Each structure stands twice: as C-alpha cells, then as structure tokens.
Amino acid sequence: MKDAGRRALRTGAVAAAGVALLAGCSSGGGGGGGDGKPSRTATPGASASGTPAASPTPSATPTGPGFTPDPKKAPRDAADAKRLALAMVAGPDDWGPEYAERAPNFSEPGYWPVLDANCEWEAGTTPRTVLYSVTAYSEIPATGGKAPLRVAATVTVHRTESDADWEMAETLEEALRCPDQQLRDGERITELNSLGVPYGTGGNASTIDSVLERGSYVNSAFKGTHFYSWLQTRTGQVTVATVVKGAPGYTESETNTAQIRANVIMQDRVKKQLGVQS
Numbered sequence: 001m002k003d004a005g006r007r008a009l010r011t012g013a014v015a016a017a018g019v020a021l022l023a024g025c026s027s028g029g030g031g032g033g034g035d036g037k038p039s040r041t042a043t044p045g046a047s048a049s050g051t052p053a054a055s056p057t058p059s060a061t062p063t064g065p066g067f068t069p070d071p072k073k074a075p076r077d078a079a080d081a082k083r084l085a086l087a088m089v090a091g092p093d094d095w096g097p098e099y100a101e102r103a104p105n106f107s108e109p110g111y112w113p114v115l116d117a118n119c120e121w122e123a124g125t126t127p128r129t130v131l132y133s134v135t136a137y138s139e140i141p142a143t144g145g146k147a148p149l150r151v152a153a154t155v156t157v158h159r160t161e162s163d164a165d166w167e168m169a170e171t172l173e174e175a176l177r178c179p180d181q182q183l184r185d186g187e188r189i190t191e192l193n194s195l196g197v198p199y200g201t202g203g204n205a206s207t208i209d210s211v212l213e214r215g216s217y218v219n220s221a222f223k224g225t226h227f228y229s230w231l232q233t234r235t236g237q238v239t240v241a242t243v244v245k246g247a248p249g250y251t252e253s254e255t256n257t258a259q260i261r262a263n264v265i266m267q268d269r270v271k272k273q274l275g276v277q278s
Helices: 012-026 078-088 161-177 252-274
Strands: 100-106 113-115 121-123 130-140 149-158 181-184 187-196 209-219 226-235 238-245
Touching: 078 130, 078 149, 078 238, 078 252, 121 181, 149 161, 149 252, 161 187, 161 209, 161 226, 161 238, 226 252, 238 252
Parallel strands: none
Antiparallel strands: 100 130, 113 121, 130 149, 149 238, 181 187, 187 209, 209 226, 226 238
8 A cells, every 4th residue: 555644544433343353354264236346436546637557567565464466377367357356256155155146246347436526435436447347236135034144245456456455555545534424315324434454464364465345234125324444455455345234123143254264264275266276
C-alpha cells in the first residue's frame, strides 16, 4: 500500500474486533445481487491521462507469507483471469454446511459497482487495470424464525500487484469518506469503520495485506439494525473479499468463523493457482 498512514486505526472498538477476526485468519479457519463492493471508484495504476501504467514483467520474488508468484502461471488475458477467478471464488460449501447458493449465483459479467459522491453504490465500468472480477452469492435460507443470512465472496484479478495494492488503499479510505453508505434501495450501512492490518501486525500472519470494515446494516425487509462485516485480503495481484450482512436471529460472533473460513480458502487457492509450488 502506498501510504502507511492509510492503515491507521479508525476506532479502538474496530481495532479490537479486527485483531480478533484477523488473528483467527492466521489459525487457518479451515450484477448481480449488489452485495458487497468488489470495486473502487479509482482506476488503480492509471496515469493522469487515464492510461494504465505499464505492467512490469512478473518475477519469482516472494511477495507475502508463503507465496512466491510463478511467472508462468500469471494470467495472460481476461479469459485466463476468468478461469482463475472462477476456480478461486468461495461458494456455499466454503462458508459452511448450512449455506446454499443464491439466485443468481454469480455476478453478471462486467459487474463493477462504484461509490459515488453521494455515498451511494451504483453501476460502474471495470477499470482497464482489472483483468476479471467475479462475486459469488450464498446464504443461509430463512429457517426456524430466522431471516435469510446473506453473504458474498469476491475475487478480483488485477494486471499487477501494484494495481491490487491501490484497490486495497481505496477500500480502506471509503469508510473514512463515507461512514454511511447506500447499498441499494432499502439497504444501507451506517457507522462504518475500516482497519488496515498489514502482514506481521494485529495477528495477521496469513496474507500480505488485509482490510476489515465493520458497521451497522439496515434492511427495510426486517426490523432493527444488524451487523455488517467486510474482510478483504491481497495475495500478489489478486484481492479476495468476503462480506456478511446481518439478519434477525444471528449474531456477528456466529458468522465470524464462516467469514474467515471462506476468505482463507480463497487465499490458499490463489497461492496454489499462481504461486511457486515447493
């Protein structure tokens, strides 16, 4: 990430929650619907004229814990990136046995939401610095008096590690710029805070960089205010994210393990798909 200051702690409460969640990550843990936000308003790696910066030649240099990129495995084009992203994104089985596919199961091709000046998420255009991005939607269906609990996982394959790094920086800044955000009609998040945890700090021993967002989730379909949690990590040129939108009948502690599990599974897949095998 370009500016270490961007990783600064926003609030003590979020820090404590983030350390607890990311410490769990180090133990291994095991458009469509508009959930989450796999893109940023900025175009990472672009020059002032909007032209993407030149992509450096991949090299077999370690870029994080347990990961050395293999230049021979780097995606060559959008089709190659799509194949990789679909192989890495977490489906319902990766969240846990009680989760099922939602309809639609995957985001539409080219799905790329952006956060506008009014702090509302809207359809955007995929930056040229992104080869492919996909979001998979899962849920625990309504049962036993509980509302459906909706989750999503996103994989974004960038052209370079620098492009992925800029996406992480943008993610961290969004909560500072817009602590209250409109996800879509009838859905919003409030009191949002972000916490950046680079490798080696805050219990993060599994990925080169992590961003955690936490806040309150309001849905006109149910009463009350519920929890919202977004966990995003970077491994090489790939970012992966998991999001949980709370619902009546669930507590955040009940979903933390599933969120960590799905994220770590995707991290491991990235390392297997794009890394040097020892």
